[in-house]
Amino acid sequence: MTDWPELERKYFMRTFERLPLTLVRGQGARVWDDTGREYLDFVGGWAVTCLGHCHPAVVEAVSAQARTLIQVSNQFYTIPQLQLAELLVQNSCLDKVFLCNSGAEAAEGAVKLARRYGKLHLKGAYEVITATGSFHGRTLAMVAATGQAKFQEGYVPLPSGFVNVEYNSIEAIQAATTDQTCAVMLETVQGEGGVNLPNDLYLAEVRAWCDLKGLLLILDEIQTGIGRTGTLFAYQQYDIEPDIMTLAKGLGGGVPIGAFLATDSASVFVPGEHGSTFGGNPLACAAGYATLKFVIENDISDNAGQVGQYLLAGLEGLKQKYHFITDVRGRGLLVAIEFDSDIAQQLVLACLDEGLLVNRVKPNALRLMPPLIIGKEEVDEALDILDNVLVAVMGRKEV
Numbered sequence: 564m565t566d567w568p569e570l571e572r573k574y575f576m577r578t579f580e581r582l583p584l585t586l587v588r589g590q591g592a593r594v595w596d597d598t599g600r601e602y603l604d605f606v607g608g609w610a611v612t613c614l615g616h617c618h619p620a621v622v623e624a625v626s627a628q629a630r631t632l633i634q635v636s637n638q639f640y641t642i643p644q645l646q647l648a649e650l651l652v653q654n655s656c657l658d659k660v661f662l663c664n665s666g667a668e669a670a671e672g673a674v675k676l677a678r679r680y681g682k683l684h685l686k687g688a689y690e691v692i693t694a695t696g697s698f699h700g701r702t703l704a705m706v707a708a709t710g711q712a713k714f715q716e717g718y719v720p721l722p723s724g725f726v727n728v729e730y731n732s733i734e735a736i737q738a739a740t741t742d743q744t745c746a747v748m749l750e751t752v753q754g755e756g757g758v759n760l761p762n763d764l765y766l767a768e769v770r771a772w773c774d775l776k777g778l779l780l781i782l783d784e785i786q787t788g789i790g791r792t793g794t795l796f797a798y799q800q801y802d803i804e805p806d807i808m809t810l811a812k813g814l815g816g817g818v819p820i821g822a823f824l825a826t827d828s829a830s831v832f833v834p835g836e837h838g839s840t841f842g843g844n845p846l847a848c849a850a851g852y853a854t855l856k857f858v859i860e861n862d863i864s865d866n867a868g869q870v871g872q873y874l875l876a877g878l879e880g881l882k883q884k885y886h887f888i889t890d891v892r893g894r895g896l897l898v899a900i901e902f903d904s905d906i907a908q909q910l911v912l913a914c915l916d917e918g919l920l921v922n923r924v925k926p927n928a929l930r931l932m933p934p935l936i937i938g939k940e941e942v943d944e945a946l947d948i949l950d951n952v953l954v955a956v957m958g959r960k961e962v
């Protein structure tokens with residue numbers, strides 16, 4: 564049998580810390596490795612496979628589109644991208660769509676749009692305020708936007724025009740606002756930073772501040788969008804509406820696609836000011852359209868909300884049982900469990916041994932982001948495995 568990890572060492576840049584597992588197949592919430600062993604997947608392609616692996620709606624749409632038209636270019640009208648744009652606008656508070664290929668590209672495009680807006684309407688203001696603990700992607704500008712030193716240190720000097728301020732503090736945003744500020748960019752719920760929820764009034768206060776100062780509010784819903792938190796977009800649970808919103812991860816049901824949306828008044832690009840070769844291609848858009856349509860027509864967001872509450876309740880039970888669990892939190896099926904020591908990696912490996920894939924989001928915290936189509940049975944299965952693993956790793960420290 565081929566030694567795939569050996570091939571990786573030989574040929575692939577060392578950017579990823581891999582787990583000792585080569586996956587070859589997926590179906591629903593399950594994946595299989597190259598030895599045929601089955602795993603329950605609570606990573607979900609990094610919060611991407613919202614309908615589970617190889618969902619028939621996505622597979623059919625991609626297969627049919629691949630036989631019909633894969634790529635032309637944005638000089639021409641193509642139908643899947645327009646169908647997807649219409650569906651996104653009809654189901655959100657925003658009016659116009661730009662399609663791209665990834666999250667970082669969506670966030671970067673959103674910032675470019677905010678800068679154009681600043682040039683036109685805010686006397687050339689260009690600065691974007693972002694939060695500590697945020698994550699907006701890996702391009703140089705989005706690394707500058709991302710308020711975490713570990714993503715920035717190796718790449719200085721970073722593009723200017725970003726101010727990272729303390730998360731969950733409206734005062735910090737107010738203090739950082741100058742006549743150079745054009746926008747505030749926040750994740751509705753912080754994902755990569757550890758599943759950090761906004762305080763009760765935070766987002767409403769930020770919205771009010773942006774309104775007062777004429778700034779754009781950009782919500783990065785790349786991870787929280789497409790049903791993940793229990794509503795189609797997470798902003799719907801916080802009684803606010805953004806001026807610009809970014810999407811990616813769940814949007815293509817596993818196929819790479821990104822998007823940013825804006826209100827009519829914030830949609831200030833004119834032809835030639837932004838673009839993409841692959842963005843909006845028929846293949847990815849067919850996947851996006853099929854995914855979004857399925858999510859909307861089958862109330863998948865609602866399932867994520869209900870099953871998410873069930874998962875959170877189960878984890879609360881574990882927290883009652885084990886004193887070394889310090890916190891469980893989340894919205895819908897974006898959930899974290901935090902521990903009083905840095906045992907997350909050990910737990911990831913132990914879960915893997917037991918047939919469950921989970922993510923170490925911080926040295927002391929796990930993140931669960933299973934497909935949104937799972938039921939309570941799969942949650943029970945995952946909770947059982949977690950319970951066993953906690954006992955094994957922590958050596959029966961029940962209280």
Ligand SMILES: *Cc1c(COP(=O)(O)O)cnc(C)c1O
Pocket residue numbers: 665666667668670698699700701750754755783784785786811812
């Ligand atoms: C994953 C993520 C990104 C980056 O997306 P990529 O597709 O990896 O470029 C940006 N913002 C948020 C909130 C994310 O979760």
